[in-house]
Amino acid sequence: MEPFGKTLWPSPARDTEFRAKAPGREPMNKIFETPLYAYDRSPDQDTATPVRHKVIVVGAGPVGLSAAIDLAQQGVEVVVLDDNDKVSFGSRAICFSQRTLDIADRLGCGKPMAESGVQWEAGKVFFDDRKVYEFDLLPEKGFANPAFVNLQQYHLENILVDRVRALQAEGAPIEIRGRNKVEAIGTHDDHVKLEVETPEGPYNVEADWLIACDGAHSPTRRMLGLDFDGRVFEDNFLIADVVMEADFPTERWFWFDPPFNRGQSALLHKQPDNVWRIDLQLGWDIDKEREKRPENVIPRLKAMLGEDVVFELEWVSIYTFQCRRMERFRYGRVLFAGDSAHQVSPFGARGANSGIQDTDNLCWKLKLVIDGQAPELLLDSYSRERVQAADENIQNSTRSTDFITPKSEMSRLMRDAVLDLSEHYEFARPLVNSGRLSTPCTYEGSSLSSADALSGPDLTCPGAACPDAPLGDEFLLSKLAGKFTLLTIDADAPDRIEEDGVEATRLALSIKDDLTLELKRRYLGDATSAVYLIRPDQHVAARRDNFEENAFRQAMRRATGKE
Amino acid sequence: MADLILTPNFDSADDFYAQLLASHEGLGKDESDALNARLILVLANHIGDAEVLSQALKTATLPGD
Numbered sequence: 001m002e003p004f005g006k007t008l009w010p011s012p013a014r015d016t017e018f019r020a021k022a023p024g025r026e027p028m029n030k031i032f033e034t035p036l037y038a039y040d041r042s043p044d045q046d047t048a049t050p051v052r053h054k055v056i057v058v059g060a061g062p063v064g065l066s067a068a069i070d071l072a073q074q075g076v077e078v079v080v081l082d083d084n085d086k087v088s089f090g091s092r093a094i095c096f097s098q099r100t101l102d103i104a105d106r107l108g109c110g111k112p113m114a115e116s117g118v119q120w121e122a123g124k125v126f127f128d129d130r131k132v133y134e135f136d137l138l139p140e141k142g143f144a145n146p147a148f149v150n151l152q153q154y155h156l157e158n159i160l161v162d163r164v165r166a167l168q169a170e171g172a173p174i175e176i177r178g179r180n181k182v183e184a185i186g187t188h189d190d191h192v193k194l195e196v197e198t199p200e201g202p203y204n205v206e207a208d209w210l211i212a213c214d215g216a217h218s219p220t221r222r223m224l225g226l227d228f229d230g231r232v233f234e235d236n237f238l239i240a241d242v243v244m245e246a247d248f249p250t251e252r253w254f255w256f257d258p259p260f261n262r263g264q265s266a267l268l269h270k271q272p273d274n275v276w277r278i279d280l281q282l283g284w285d286i287d288k289e290r291e292k293r294p295e296n297v298i299p300r301l302k303a304m305l306g307e308d309v310v311f312e313l314e315w316v317s318i319y320t321f322q323c324r325r326m327e328r329f330r331y332g333r334v335l336f337a338g339d340s341a342h343q344v345s346p347f348g349a350r351g352a353n354s355g356i357q358d359t360d361n362l363c364w365k366l367k368l369v370i371d372g373q374a375p376e377l378l379l380d381s382y383s384r385e386r387v388q389a390a391d392e393n394i395q396n397s398t399r400s401t402d403f404i405t406p407k408s409e410m411s412r413l414m415r416d417a418v419l420d421l422s423e424h425y426e427f428a429r430p431l432v433n434s435g436r437l438s439t440p441c442t443y444e445g446s447s448l449s450s451a452d453a454l455s456g457p458d459l460t461c462p463g464a465a466c467p468d469a470p471l472g473d474e475f476l477l478s479k480l481a482g483k484f485t486l487l488t489i490d491a492d493a494p495d496r497i498e499e500d501g502v503e504a505t506r507l508a509l510s511i512k513d514d515l516t517l518e519l520k521r522r523y524l525g526d527a528t529s530a531v532y533l534i535r536p537d538q539h540v541a542a543r544r545d546n547f548e549e550n551a552f553r554q555a556m557r558r559a560t561g562k563e
Numbered sequence: 564m565a566d567l568i569l570t571p572n573f574d575s576a577d578d579f580y581a582q583l584l585a586s587h588e589g590l591g592k593d594e595s596d597a598l599n600a601r602l603i604l605v606l607a608n609h610i611g612d613a614e615v616l617s618q619a620l621k622t623a624t625l626p627g628d
């Protein structure tokens with residue numbers, strides 16, 4: 001997705017956005033204004049020949065920061081370059097999925113995210129001037145993390161930067177360089193060379209590997225002359241964050257064709273600090289300059305929230321949204337992750353969530369390749385698996401967009417028929433699509449997976465992301481972090497196996513470890529025992545009902561790109 | 564896997580047809596279109612079976628369309 005027009009997002013000089021001063025909210029303003037990673041001269045700027053780093057990450061957004069933390073935690077030396085020095089400001093991501101929280105746990109950031117985020121489970125759907133139905137997601141029990149939390153993107157970035165600082169204090173090889181703008185890239189067979197602009201002039205630096213997390217307008221992509229095809233939605237959205245002391249319930253409210261925004265849609269969603277996200281669809285043929293003026297925005301919001309509700313505007317922006325992806329996410333030594341590689345419309349909250357999953361998929365592979373324990377070919381599986389995920393995300397958000405903004409008379413007719421029926425009959429409600437929340441992609445048919453050899457649940461088939469399960473006071477996923485695991489459930493296996501330099505360690509469980517029987521339901525189904533080979537990113541590589549050494553050795557070779 | 568029935572299957576074809584027309588009686592074009600749309604959704608949910616529904620969609624596109 002991207003903001004309207006030519007303005008470079010997230011450059012602070014956008015003309016499509018203004019930020020109203022919210023008096024008495026100084027602590028919050030500070031987050032945007034304090035340089036979190038201020039420019040500091042690096043010794044690299046004073047050397048005669050460019051210094052070579054293991055990995056350079058371009059971009060300190062949520063995706064770049066997650067990648068850097070992941071690598072540093074594994075001992076891989078990494079430098080993050082960002083042309084800015086602050087967290088991203090304005091109306092950006094708010095909804096983070098369970099999978100993101102699970103990954104954040106592994107990165108040491110899950111707790112502050114879950115603690116500061118708003119949890120919600122209920123929602124209302126309105127059509128015209130009436131409420132057509134309410135829902136309660138009644139989330140399944142037995143997961144360490146909630147189905148999703150709402151949290152401003154700048155809070156997330158702040159938490160990630162804190163984690164970088166904590167890692168540095170522990171001596172981990174990680175560094176962020178603010179106001180370091182990548183201006184030129186030279187690609188070579190075994191390294192990448194960068195020209196970086198700073199307030200004190202340019203310098204050159206090199207890296208064995210480059211991860212481009214430089215956002216939707218990715219200068220890296222542009223400098224390498226790579227394609228970025230897709231579909232632009234011919235619609236404008238006014239995105240406003242308002243501060244109000246209202247006691248609206250913590251719910252997601254979605255309006256189709258409401259009286260205060262005829263022929264269009266609207267969304268209201270709660271964030272921490274009494275901030276509410278409002279999305280108003282504006283249609284295509286509008287005067288953007290006019291629409292974003294407070295004197296035009298405020299009456300609309302009053303009509304939506306009620307005349308008596310007191311609120312202040314925190315941010316107002318106008319966006320058009322796009323769905324597109326690069327053809328591949330790996331070009332030699334350059335890997336693309338996050339918005340630089342793919343964009344989706346925001347219905348379903350798949351942007352940052354899928355970008356963080358990119359890094360989850362990439363970093364363990366890159367570590368093995370750097371350590372010489374896997375062939376470079378393994379990195380092509382990053383591209384294949386995450387392209388598959390991007391296509392799934394694009395398909396989901398395209399379908400939501402088609403429902404929310406019907407493109408033809410017939411699609412509007414069908415949409416309205418669904419909504420009218422949903423008021424009276426439950427059957428029509430699954431057709432109402434105001435965004436399908438992000439769930440992890442199952443890498444079906446991945447070259448890293450072995451054929452399924454367990455008559456177990458589909459949920460945990462090879463390629464799937466492991467679902468969590470309770471283990472008394474603890475949870476399963478926290479025990480599957482960052483390495484190959486041989487999960488045995490009422491089955492025997494050696495404590496560890498090593499195959500061609502890569503090790504898998506056993507986690508021995510019994511269905512008796514979980515009295516709620518979720519472990520059995522999610523991992524055994526009708527089977528009585530199981531052995532799972534689980535990748536460092538918690539996706540299933542192979543499974544069968546018992547430990548058969550040759551099969552699992554072969555599965556490990558496959559999972560590391562050696563078969 | 565169920566198959567879409569393409570041989571006569573109505574209890575009473577003439578009665579159904581008369582009922583269908585009657586339910587549209589007095590409606591303007593927009594209201595009639597909306598009724599048809601709702602009818603499609605009601606029937607589609609009743610069928611449910613994805614294979615049958617996709618055969619039905621194909622069948623509704625006449626050969627040569």
Ligand SMILES: Cc1cc2nc3c(=O)[nH]c(=O)nc-3n(C[C@H](O)[C@H](O)[C@H](O)COP(=O)(O)OP(=O)(O)OC[C@H]3O[C@@H](n4cnc5c(N)ncnc54)[C@H](O)[C@@H]3O)c2cc1C
Binds near residue numbers: 060355
């Ligand atoms: C209104 C709105 C709502 C959204 N809601 C959600 C949601 O609920 N959930 C969700 O998951 N996603 C959501 N998204 C999407 C989410 O904001 C993006 O997917 C996410 O920010 C992508 O992260 P990123 O790290 O890939 O890129 P960015 O956050 O764009 O970061 C890119 C970084 O690269 C830096 N950079 C750029 N060029 C250079 C250069 N030449 N040299 C050095 N550094 C450079 C920039 O300074 C920036 O810090 C929403 C987006 C919008 C606009």
